[in-house]
Every structure is written in C-alpha cells, then in structure tokens.
Amino acid sequence: MSDKKPINDAMDHMSKIEGYPTNVDLKKLPKPLRYFGYFMIGFFSFAILFILIAKLFT
Incomplete structure (x- = not known):
C-alpha cells in the first residue's frame, strides 16, 4: 500500500x-x-504541430 494517507474513509x-x-x-x-x-x-505531437503551422499560413 502507498504511504499516502486517504482523504476520508470512502476514498480509503x-x-x-x-x-x-x-x-x-x-x-x-x-x-x-x-x-x-x-x-x-x-504522432499526436506532430499532428498538433502540423495543425498549428497550418493555421499560421491560412
């Protein structure tokens, strides 16, 4: 078990x-x-980068 103490009994x-x-x-x-x-x-990094570059030139 983790060393972190639960917030309340329900979370525990x-x-x-x-x-x-x-x-x-x-x-x-x-x-x-x-x-x-x-x-x-x-893939997602290049896709986001491509979309941002495409938006700059349109």
Missing part, C-alpha cells in the same frame, strides 16, 4: 477495493506496448 475503501497503480516503471513494459506508446505520443 475505494482504493482498497479498486486499487490503482503506484510507482509504475514505464521502461519495464513489454516492447510492443512501449513502442506503441512512443508512436502515439510522437
């Missing part, structure tokens, strides 16, 4: 029931998943 109960990832090391993900993540981040 939800975190115990649902759980949530803590201290995730992204470098330990499988290679295909990691590469897919890199591709998506790169």
